[in-house]
Amino acid sequence: MRILVVEDDVLMANGLKQGLARAGYTVDVAPSAETAEASLLTEEFDLAVVDIGLPKADGLTLIRQLRSRGNRLPVLVLSARGTLEDTVSGLDIGADDYMAKPFRLPELTARIRALIRRSRSVASACLAHGRLILNINSHAATLDGQPLELTNREWAILEALLIASPDVVSKHRLLQSLAGWDKDITPNAIEVHVSRLRAKLSAACVEIRTVRGIGYRIDAPAT
């Protein structure tokens, strides 16, 4: 598993290289957007960690160029500016995740793992959560390889929750995502479907947590 770290600060780059190497990744470090660009054109990577504040062209420019070439490489942005506006602009441009400096190494490696998993599940059109796998194309769910029967509504709710995980999904948002083909669905109906889903998933260690007054969340899978 090969990761490109684009970071100009020596202390930081050094720490990232060692930390990610310890987590089992092969790490290349590029100190500028220009050298990163060169590496990306010639080498294959599984993920890039990009700092926004770089000496000449900044990290956002690098990502924009990458995406304009149609490259779908997962990108995690690091920023020392650290405001939500930067997050938004970074994610709009095509970064897949974002972390503000300073961060904890274990959290970074967890996010990297999740990103790589997600990029694979996109490629295979599968949503995986622990022992649960949802195949988006065939609309088939499996638990430990065994088929899991889900109604259309249960499928839609589970899919929305898994895509958002570990974020909270409001009931309102669930209603909206179901409203396309199910106009008469009510908030109470959502509750009923969720409780049925819980029963079906009880064996899978997938907990759909109720967040009082707002919605549901599927906790990040234990790693």
Add this chain to the structure above:
Amino acid sequence: MPLPPEARRRGKPLDLRPRLLLAVLAPLMIVFAISVALDYRLARETADAAFDQSLADAALDIAAHVSSASGSPPSVKLSAEAEAMLRSDPADRIYFAIRDDAGRLLAGDADLPDRRPADAGPPQFIDTVFRESPVRAAVYRRDSANGSVTITLAETLAKRTTARRRILTAMIVPNLIVVLATLLAVYVGVRQGLAPLQTVEREIATRSPMDLRELDVATTPREVRPMVSRLNELFRMLREASAAQQRFLADAAHQLRTPLAGLQTQLDLASSEGCFASDAERLTRIEDATGRIGHLVDQLLVYARAESTTALTQVFEPVPPADLAEKAASLFLDRALSKHIDLGFEVDPAEIDGVPWMLREAIANLLDNALRHTPEYGVVTLRSGTRDRRGFIEVEDSGPGIAPGERERVFERFYRIPGSGDQGCGLGLAIVREIATLHRAAIELADSPGGGLRVTLLFPPAPATDDSR
């Protein structure tokens, strides 16, 4: 916005419109008054002269009745008809007296005052009072060979008074019409002349406090252009200062966070390599301190960015509370779960205009405080809705609350309640206050029904239904 105290003390200066009206109308009124007075005097004198002339003519007529044959003393031959004719007048009573040298009455009213002139000459005119009425008299002395006679002819003033009144009316009515017409013209003119100024004023008054765009100079009248240009210059300077401060903060953030991130990474590496195996407590302390420095840097930067001078270039937009709540839920759920705190939401729609990232920061700080101070197995609730047409967002906890005496001070920077053992950086509520001020929102601290604290941000009514302006 309330006036600063010094402005209130100085008293209100006269507004431009009354000032202009006063400056134009006051001299105009004086000129009109003088003109009316002068015209009236001239017209009256002319009329009086005509009346005097006819009085003098009548006196001369009487003189014709005095015989002046030499050798005999003067005598008057005035028939009863002639006298009746002389005295007949539709408006006034006529009195006359003919006296000789010695003042003896030859004919007429004996009690008419005797004002014989020393010399002969054209008739003279006297104002006097006769039989309790003011009269005008012509006195004419005629000398002849048999001595002189003096004819006094007096008439009451009814004709003259009527004439004066008519003249006065004839003078004042048209003048008054002119004055009123001028008044109207000046008033309308001043109003219209000042309309462009009012347009400029309205444009500034209806702006949001953070709107620092330049005013359009081309549409303002030439006279106020220098003022508008100065205003624009001021707007530009404020914009630039704000932008410079934003840039400085971004740089400072980068410079502070990068080495801190390096430190954190090295620390994580060291601990994972077992460098602190013999002294786990020391690692915890160092990690704790590093975390606090990181948090302090974040909070300082947020505080600086939310401060009104820096925030001038931020743009307001409608922010649905449901979105804010959903983000806050994702952000704080794990922390709440780790303390077994029941983190809940009671989100009703509300019209809130604001800067999204600032409102998210404000809520994050309120929830951070609530989760920090609420003991395990407590309850924290984020609520939103509309109260008296004003949108509100509030966070309620089941922590120890804040004593009423401390409630003002907790908004001060770096203030910590004595003895609370607060591990926060002391900027959270100061940030909330800065953000509230910028959004013209009121902050209310109250006891929550559960015994903890309830902090409410009460936003101003939505502009569409705002009739307070």
